[in-house]
Amino acid sequence: MTTYREALREALRDALRRDERVFLMGEDVGRYGGCYAVSLGLLEEFGPERVRDTPLSESAFVGAGIGAALGGMRPIVEIMTVNFSLLALDQILNNAATLLHMSGGQVNVPLVIRMTTGAGRQLAAQHSHSLEGWYAHIPGLRIVAPATLEDARGMLWTALNDPDPVLMFEHGTLYNMEGELAPGAGPVDISRAVVRQPGDDVTLITYGGTLGKTLQAAEELAGHGISAEVIDLRTLRPLDDETIIGSVRRTHHAVIVDEGWRSGSISAEISARITENAFFDLDAPVERVCSAEVPIPYAKQLEDAALPQPEAIVEAAIRAVGKDV
Incomplete structure (x- = not known):
């Protein structure tokens, strides 16, 4: 058994061992072991030249990372x-x-x-938003969101081999997620979405921290006689239109689950692409389940109410399918 946090740490360790040009930099990544303990122990293993604590200035150390990349290094x-x-x-x-x-x-x-992205940890509005959809709007970037242990372990090395900048969004609620990870787990594709559960009646499209909730909703839908296909986007830019559209053409119904705000969101972009490419395959309008359009609250009951939950996903899928339950 391993955790999402440990899978990320092993990915960092593997990259540092594979390529001497790779180094890690950021706030508290060294002596403190990372704000979420992802880099714990790496300073002792690789030294301060490869695991660098930075001042509290995001503009400065991201700029330094860009300069290092231009100079031939492979910074994380x-x-x-x-x-x-x-x-x-x-x-x-x-x-x-x-x-x-x-x-x-x-x-x-x-x-x-x-x-780190996302809510669900009672850290209030300045630490809890899901803004990866904003970054997916920007040409020149690749945006990835590992939702499983395999992707947490495998996406980093593939991203480091990309000649262009890659932003990796790790949902904060996943760090403690436990599961089995094959000893030989390694690099994974960051160009294609994955069908995490096949189905025939409705396509549930999601990524990152909402994958678990979506799979839970699919299980509940099965109890209502609705077979739900669950797609994990994995990469938000570029989107894997082939997998998305292919699934919708088979199921004829779509629900998009996105922890970002509804207005101007990645869910809106996916909905538009489905409408543009598979309009005549749809038997009902595309449904979206997103966060409430408010700054994420601190109080647990309000935070829970603001976020997509399995119950809302189930209700959206039932509306899409038009089934009485």
Whole structure:
């Protein structure tokens, strides 16, 4: 048995061992072992040149990571939480994402930025939002969201081999998730979505921290006689249209589960693509289950009420299918 946190740590350890150009930098990643204990023990194993504690300045250390990538290194930059990444948005958008195009293809930025996203831990509005959909709007970036132990272990090395910047969003509620991980688990594809559960009646599309809730909803739907197919997007940019559209064309119904806000969200983009490419295959409008359009509350009962929950997913799927239960 291992945890999501330990799978991420093993991915970091493996990358540091494989390539001397790889190093980790961020707030408290060294002596403290990481804000979520992901990098615990790596400083002692690899030393302060490879595991670097930084000042509390996201713009500065993300900028340093971009410079290191331009200089031939393979930096892994850890930002404590997605909310704090906004302090480095200028570096991410105006530098990392654009330099390849602004240089006429002469300059790549092989940088991986890891950050925690999502709610469910009573950390209130400044530490709990799901903003990965914002970043998925930006050309020049690849956006990945590992939802399983295998992806937590395997996405990092694949991302480090991408010539362009990759942002990896780790949902905060997953760090303690336990399960079995094959001893030989290694790099995984970060270009394709995965069908986590096959089904015939409705397609449930999700990613990251809401995968578990969606699988729980699919199990409950089975009790109502509804066979739900669950797609784990894994990569939010570029989206795997082939897997999404192919599933919807078979099931004729779609529900998108997204912890981001509904307005202008990744769920809105997926809904638009389904409408553009599979409109005549749909037997009902696309349903969306998203977070309430409020800053994430601190109080547990309010936080729970603001987030997508299995019950809401079940209700949306039943509406889509049009089944009386």
